[in-house]
Amino acid sequence: MKLLYFAWIRERTGIHEETWPLPDGVTSLRDLVAALAARGPGFAHAFADLKQVRAAVNQETAKLDDPVSEGDEVAFFPPMTGG
Amino acid sequence: MKLLYFAWIRERTGIHEETWPLPDGVTSLRDLVAALAARGPGFAHAFADLKQVRAAVNQETAKLDDPVSEGDEVAFFPPMTGG
Amino acid sequence: MVVRVQRDDFDIGREMDALLAGRRDIGGVASFTGLVRAFSDARNVGALTLEHYPGMTEKALAAIEAEARERFDIQASLIVHRFGRMEPGERIVLVIAASAHRGEAFRAAEFLMDWLKTKAPFWKSEETPDGPQWVEARAADDNAVERWS
Amino acid sequence: MVVRVQRDDFDIGREMDALLAGRRDIGGVASFTGLVRAFSDARNVGALTLEHYPGMTEKALAAIEAEARERFDIQASLIVHRFGRMEPGERIVLVIAASAHRGEAFRAAEFLMDWLKTKAPFWKSEETPDGPQWVEARAADDNAVERWS
Numbered sequence: 001m002k003l004l005y006f007a008w009i010r011e012r013t014g015i016h017e018e019t020w021p022l023p024d025g026v027t028s029l030r031d032l033v034a035a036l037a038a039r040g041p042g043f044a045h046a047f048a049d050l051k052q053v054r055a056a057v058n059q060e061t062a063k064l065d066d067p068v069s070e071g072d073e074v075a076f077f078p079p080m081t082g083g
Numbered sequence: 084m085k086l087l088y089f090a091w092i093r094e095r096t097g098i099h100e101e102t103w104p105l106p107d108g109v110t111s112l113r114d115l116v117a118a119l120a121a122r123g124p125g126f127a128h129a130f131a132d133l134k135q136v137r138a139a140v141n142q143e144t145a146k147l148d149d150p151v152s153e154g155d156e157v158a159f160f161p162p163m164t165g166g
Numbered sequence: 167m168v169v170r171v172q173r174d175d176f177d178i179g180r181e182m183d184a185l186l187a188g189r190r191d192i193g194g195v196a197s198f199t200g201l202v203r204a205f206s207d208a209r210n211v212g213a214l215t216l217e218h219y220p221g222m223t224e225k226a227l228a229a230i231e232a233e234a235r236e237r238f239d240i241q242a243s244l245i246v247h248r249f250g251r252m253e254p255g256e257r258i259v260l261v262i263a264a265s266a267h268r269g270e271a272f273r274a275a276e277f278l279m280d281w282l283k284t285k286a287p288f289w290k291s292e293e294t295p296d297g298p299q300w301v302e303a304r305a306a307d308d309n310a311v312e313r314w315s
Numbered sequence: 316m317v318v319r320v321q322r323d324d325f326d327i328g329r330e331m332d333a334l335l336a337g338r339r340d341i342g343g344v345a346s347f348t349g350l351v352r353a354f355s356d357a358r359n360v361g362a363l364t365l366e367h368y369p370g371m372t373e374k375a376l377a378a379i380e381a382e383a384r385e386r387f388d389i390q391a392s393l394i395v396h397r398f399g400r401m402e403p404g405e406r407i408v409l410v411i412a413a414s415a416h417r418g419e420a421f422r423a424a425e426f427l428m429d430w431l432k433t434k435a436p437f438w439k440s441e442e443t444p445d446g447p448q449w450v451e452a453r454a455a456d457d458n459a460v461e462r463w464s
Contacts, residue, residue: 004368006438007366007449008449056368056436059371059374061434075368075371077368078449078451079451079452080432080433080435080437080438081437081450081451082431082437082439083349083396083408083428083431083435083437
């Protein structure tokens with residue numbers, strides 16, 4: 001799957017964009033966040049406070065319990081501050 | 084005094100701007116309107132429905148019972164439709 | 167603070183740039199541009215002629231702007247109102263309100279327009295298939311002004 | 316209907332003219348321009364850098380505009396949002412809403428701005444005396460917590 005990180009989530013993971021294989025047993029965004037947070041301290045820090053994390057699946061805003069599958073583009077970012 | 088007429092009041096009186104001596108006994112806008120309405124059919128028509136007439140004395144919006152005196156600039160016009 | 171009454175058209179970008187030149191404290195700028203519509207109250211309008219009261223108009227616009235600055239937290243504002251003959255699609259009036267905060271800017275711009283409609287000495291005559299017709303003041307505009315009083 | 320995401324500045328007069336070219340049914344056009352302020356939450360801001368999510372941003376802006384057209388009686392609308400680094404006084408965002416009636420134009424423009432703040436994937440980083448700081452979403456504007464939890 002394609003993963004994207006923005007703003008301070010990008011800074012903490014140290015990655016803007018990557019291709020990552022969907023781990024076994026991961027079916028929801030919640031599962032994916034748990035798997036990512038286990039990748040190292042930067043990722044753990046990025047996902048430490050889920051109240052501050054938003055996500056999109058295939059460029060549509062998504063909820064934690066929404067499904068994810070191989071081939072999806074999943075993005076993580078803080079609350080938006082446009083305008 | 085200086086008298087000004089705008090929009091359909093100007094059309095009915097046939098005058099845009101004139102100098103007119105303050106008639107004897109005229110102390111309020113209400114008196115002035117009565118004196119003007121007696122000047123002829125065009126003036127009578129212009130002031131036939133006072134609900135549709137607004138006035139300004141010395142370029143400030145005025146009420147019918149406001150005073151007028153020689154030397155004033157008095158304007159008559161319909162409700163404003165700017166913007 | 168700018169008020170202007172003129173026959174000529176205006177350029178909103180240039181007006182805004184001039185109003186805000188050198189400012190670094192403005193977060194948002196709300197504007198409203200009024201245009202001549204080809205239809206008004208279900209009748210065709212070929213063109214509009216705006217008559218005004220030179221001298222009083224400028225004072226009335228300045229008073230409206232002062233009132234807006236009294237009521238709203240705005241750092242800059244502008245009113246430009248045209249007179250004379252204008253065809254459908256042409257610009258009639260521009261108001262701009264600039265503030266640190268967007269809500270105040272929107273509120274002030276709408277206030278400026280509401281008051282302009284009933285407190286500035288302009289009168290519109292429309293060219294219609296039945297000849298020229300003076301535009302009547304709308305009850306809706308009177309209500310809009312009452313909102314603010 | 317126009318939505319655009321770009322690094323370059325925009326000219327509000329030119330945008331409005333292009334949006335309304337040939338129209339004769341528009342009575343009023345409300346606009347809002349957001350600018351970089353030199354002060355934000357009582358701290359000095361030297362400049363702002365806007366990051367966005369290319370691809371999703373355009374979709375989000377189009378969805379916001381479609382929602383505005385659903386809710387308000389508007390005949391034309393535009394959103395232009397910049398990204399990249401901008402200094403105080405520079406323009407960040409422009410929204411325009413055009414309608415036969417001024418109330419609808421104002422309402423739609425304000426709606427576009429409100430939704431842009433929380434539903435378009437932009438993130439602001441401010442250059443402050445203490446180094447770069449990500450701008451935090453205002454609790455009052457952000458109902459996304461419910462969606463997410």
